Every structure is written in structure tokens, then in C-alpha cells.
Amino acid sequence: MRLILLGPPGSGKGTQAQRLVQRYGIIQLSTGEMLRAAVAAQTPVGIRAQGIMASGGLVPDDIVIGLISDRLDQPDAAKGFILDGFPRTVPQAEALDELLKKKRMRLDAVIELRVNESALLQRVEARAAETRARGEEVRSDDTPEVLTTRLASYRAMTEPLIHYYSERRKLLTVDGMMTIEHVTREINRILSAIGAVGAAAPSKAALGKRSAKASKKGRKAAPKRAGKPAGKASRKRPRTTQKAAKAPSRAPKKAARKSVASSRTRVATRSRKAAKKVTKRRAKA
Numbered sequence: 001m002r003l004i005l006l007g008p009p010g011s012g013k014g015t016q017a018q019r020l021v022q023r024y025g026i027i028q029l030s031t032g033e034m035l036r037a038a039v040a041a042q043t044p045v046g047i048r049a050q051g052i053m054a055s056g057g058l059v060p061d062d063i064v065i066g067l068i069s070d071r072l073d074q075p076d077a078a079k080g081f082i083l084d085g086f087p088r089t090v091p092q093a094e095a096l097d098e099l100l101k102k103k104r105m106r107l108d109a110v111i112e113l114r115v116n117e118s119a120l121l122q123r124v125e126a127r128a129a130e131t132r133a134r135g136e137e138v139r140s141d142d143t144p145e146v147l148t149t150r151l152a153s154y155r156a157m158t159e160p161l162i163h164y165y166s167e168r169r170k171l172l173t174v175d176g177m178m179t180i181e182h183v184t185r186e187i188n189r190i191l192s193a194i195g196a197v198g199a200a201a202p203s204k205a206a207l208g209k210r211s212a213k214a215s216k217k218g219r220k221a222a223p224k225r226a227g228k229p230a231g232k233a234s235r236k237r238p239r240t241t242q243k244a245a246k247a248p249s250r251a252p253k254k255a256a257r258k259s260v261a262s263s264r265t266r267v268a269t270r271s272r273k274a275a276k277k278v279t280k281r282r283a284k285a
């Protein structure tokens with residue numbers, strides 16, 4: 001399984017990535033973590049990145065692309081990976097496409113965690129408090145001032161990726177305002193609906209738990225492919241299309257794939273138009 005988790009700082013990418021790692025036994029590739037390690041070790045990359053990271057800016061594309069390229073060459077990446085915090089710009093996404101093509105790897109999905117921006121400051125503050133409570137050092141960029149810059153970088157440089165991946169029919173949007181548990185459940189449901197979890201099946205225990213819960217709750221909606229780009233008004237809670245909602249969550253893999261494929265076609269055309277409108281609106285703003 002090869003996934004990208006997309007979302008602003010504090011949207012829960014790291015938390016969800018860790019849960020996916022535990023469940024599916026694949027690796028998490030977080031460029032933020034790699035850069036923090038490089039800063040701590042004062043490597044040439046770390047020295048270059050340090051000031052930029054502390055101010056909330058984005059480290060140059062060539063640095064992070066190099067980090068990811070090297071990491072993808074390592075044997076543990078062959079089984080699958082979750083990219084957390086990469087790509088963050090369109091050139092990074094294009095470079096990733098090239099890298100994956102060369103390595104004959106295919107991306108399964110890009111999962112966007114859509115959140116209400118007003119909640120992010122609170123979340124980042126809570127994360128800092130929890131880190132402090134554990135007696136660990138708080139990230140120097142987890143402050144309200146730096147968060148503002150990081151959010152501005154996200155809006156300007158990373159949000160265009162929503163359009164990029166929705167055009168390539170890779171984007172799936174999850175409401176990141178739900179509880180951690182709900183978001184995890186939704187991501188797992190999406191992954192089985194698109195058939196991405198065939199190669200790395202969840203553990204029996206996890207499956208048992210899930211099917212018990214699923215039978216209590218009954219049928220659920222199918223994933224929303226290529227959702228609307230996160231405009232201000234749409235950032236809160238993504239809606240699931242009526243037709244897609246008909247697909248049962250426990251349908252056989254083949255049927256689920258078929259359902260996603262047809263909803264993908266319907267939604268993709270609509271979302272391409274919506275994405276273009278938003279891009280134009282943003283360009284004017």
C-alpha cells in the first residue's frame with residue numbers, strides 16, 4: 001500500500017500515519033521527522049534546513065526530494081509506505097511521480113484530512129502541552145506565531161496539491177474534525193473500499209474488532225473520490241455523494257473497486273471544474 005496523507009499542520013497526519021503503520025506493517029516516511037533528525041545531527045542538510053524550519057517556511061524542494069528518493073530505495077519501502085508531510089509543493093509532487101515511475105511503484109491514494117482552520121491552533125497547543133507533560137522537548141515550530149506562517153505556507157504551496165491529485169483521481173477526503181478513532185476508522189474503510197489493503201492485510205484481531213463494530217453500525221458510505229478542494233466554506237465537513245453512499249463497506253473487494261471506479265468518474269469531472277474555480281479564485285485573491 002502506498003499512500004500520501006495530506007493536510008495542514010495539526011490535522012492529524014502523524015497520528016493517523018502511526019496507526020496505519022501499526023495496522024498494516026508499512027513504514028511512515030515523514031520529511032518533517034527526517035529533517036528534525038538532520039537538524040539534531042547537524043548534518044549539512046540539517047544546517048541548511050534549521051533556520052527555515054524554525055521560521056515555519058518550507059525547506060527547498062531539492063533537499064526533501066533527495067531525502068525521499070534515498071528513503072524509497074531502502075528495502076523496507078518495497079512493502080509499502082505512508083508519506084506524511086511530503087509532497088508539499090507541486091514540483092515535489094511531480095518529482096514524486098517521476099521517482100515512483102522509475103521505481104515502478106504505483107500510488108494507491110492521497111488521503112486529505114480536511115479540518116477547520118480555527119481548531120488547528122488549539123490542537124497544536126494541546127500537542128505541545130502533551131509533549132511537555134511527557135518530559136520531552138517541544139518542537140520549536142509548535143508556537144502560535146510559527147503556526148501562522150506554516151498555515152500560510154500550506155495554503156499557498158500545499159493546497160494546490162488538492163487540485164493536482166483530484167485531477168489524477170487519487171484524492172480521497174476525510175473529515176479530520178472527527179475524533180482520532182473515527183478518522184482512523186474512516187481511513188481504514190476507504191482503504192478497503194479501494195482495494196488498497198489486499199497486499200498488507202490487517203491483523204486478525206483488528207479485523208475481528210472491526211467486523212464486530214461494523215455489524216453493530218450497519219452499512220456505511222463509500223469513500224468520496226476526488227472531493228471538492230478545501231475552500232473556506234467547505235473545509236468543515238465533506239459530504240458524501242448520494243450514489244457513493246449506497247456502496248456497502250463490507251462489499252467484496254471487486255464490487256467495492258467497481259463502485260469506487262464509477263463514482264470516481266462521476267465525481268472527478270465535477271471536482272475538476274470546482275478545483276479550477278477555486279484555483280482561479282485563489283489566484284485573484
Ligand code: AMP
Nearest residue numbers: 031032052053057058059064085086088
Ligand atoms: P512537519 O513535521 O511535517 O510539520 O514539518 C516540519 C517542518 O519541516 C515544516 O514546517 C517545513 O519547514 C519542513 N518540511 C517538512 N516536510 C517538508 C517538505 N515536504 N517540503 C518542505 N519543507 C518541509
